[in-house]
Amino acid sequence: MTPPQQVVVITGASDGIGAELARQMAQKYGAQCGLVLAARSADKLEAVAEVCRSYGAQTLVQALDLRQQAACRQLIQASLAQWGHIDTLVNNAGVSAHAMFDEVSVDKLVWYEELMTINFWTTLWCTHEALPHLLARRGRLVAVSSLAGLVGVPGRTAYSATKFAVGGFMEALRTEVEPRGVSVTVAYPGVVATQIRQRGFNAKGEAAGVSGLREDKAMSVEECAQLILEGMQSRRREVVMTLQGRLGRWLKLIAPSWVDDLARKALAKQTSPTTP
Numbered sequence: 001m002t003p004p005q006q007v008v009v010i011t012g013a014s015d016g017i018g019a020e021l022a023r024q025m026a027q028k029y030g031a032q033c034g035l036v037l038a039a040r041s042a043d044k045l046e047a048v049a050e051v052c053r054s055y056g057a058q059t060l061v062q063a064l065d066l067r068q069q070a071a072c073r074q075l076i077q078a079s080l081a082q083w084g085h086i087d088t089l090v091n092n093a094g095v096s097a098h099a100m101f102d103e104v105s106v107d108k109l110v111w112y113e114e115l116m117t118i119n120f121w122t123t124l125w126c127t128h129e130a131l132p133h134l135l136a137r138r139g140r141l142v143a144v145s146s147l148a149g150l151v152g153v154p155g156r157t158a159y160s161a162t163k164f165a166v167g168g169f170m171e172a173l174r175t176e177v178e179p180r181g182v183s184v185t186v187a188y189p190g191v192v193a194t195q196i197r198q199r200g201f202n203a204k205g206e207a208a209g210v211s212g213l214r215e216d217k218a219m220s221v222e223e224c225a226q227l228i229l230e231g232m233q234s235r236r237r238e239v240v241m242t243l244q245g246r247l248g249r250w251l252k253l254i255a256p257s258w259v260d261d262l263a264r265k266a267l268a269k270q271t272s273p274t275t276p
Contacts, residue, residue, distance in 0.1 A: 006088065007082075009038065009088070011075075017144060021090065022052055023048065025057070034082070037060070037062065038064055075126065076129040085136070095115060131177070142186075143187070145170075189241045219242070224241065
């Protein structure tokens with residue numbers, strides 16, 4: 001089989017945004033694309049890979065727990081062993097959380113650290129391992145952040161902290177690598193129709209089971225993935241996906257109290273132990 005022209009590594013590729021991005025890339029590029037799909041669930045990854053292969057794309061499934069730095073290294077090394085180069089790294093793996101800070105007991109704060117590991121450190125570890133190879137190919141680096149990484153949202157202290165960290169890291173890294181040919185694109189989705197919030201942590205560090213945000217105007221995962229793909233292809237610095245998000249970042253400079261009010265209105269109209 002002819003080696004793919006471009007090799008794309010996607011973390012968090014078993015479902016949601018990562019899986020849909022893989023499917024859209026496979027459909028668009030077919031055999032020209034080699035997709036490395038990484039997440040913990042081998043069965044879910046294989047299901048995504050099967051769809052991608054039906055479009056002609058070549059795939060490599062890597063069932064790994066990227067919370068371990070060694071697993072991040074293994075992911076990149078396996079990609080290189082398969083195809084010899086990497087053109088794009090999409091740091092998409094992540095988990096959500098919703099809890100009012102004063103409701104988190106001191107013995108449960110450990111899950112803040114776990115959230116930072118999943119959302120930030122996996123991004124840093126994978127990027128560090130892949131960067132020499134991206135520089136060699138003048139490739140693309142992508143990170144999926146969140147509007148909560150631009151504007152703080154009540155109940156999202158842990159999540160916002162991790163996503164602000166991702167944005168700051170990528171922004172600084174861009175100044176280092178862009179002159180050497182590597183583009184850095186940070187995507188800032190709003191509420192997307194996935195299960196990430198239901199699976200995220202609550203105040204006790206357990207699966208929340210419900211979303212802490214309003215879902216009635218959630219963006220489809222297909223639209224979100226398409227916007228990321230377009231931003232990646234055009235090597236855009238940022239992809240801020242909602243009008244409210246684009247306005248919010250500028251209004252923070254001139255009317256920060258109003259932005260705080262908008263953030264509070266983003267909360268779901270429901271009653272739960274962590275969502276007043």
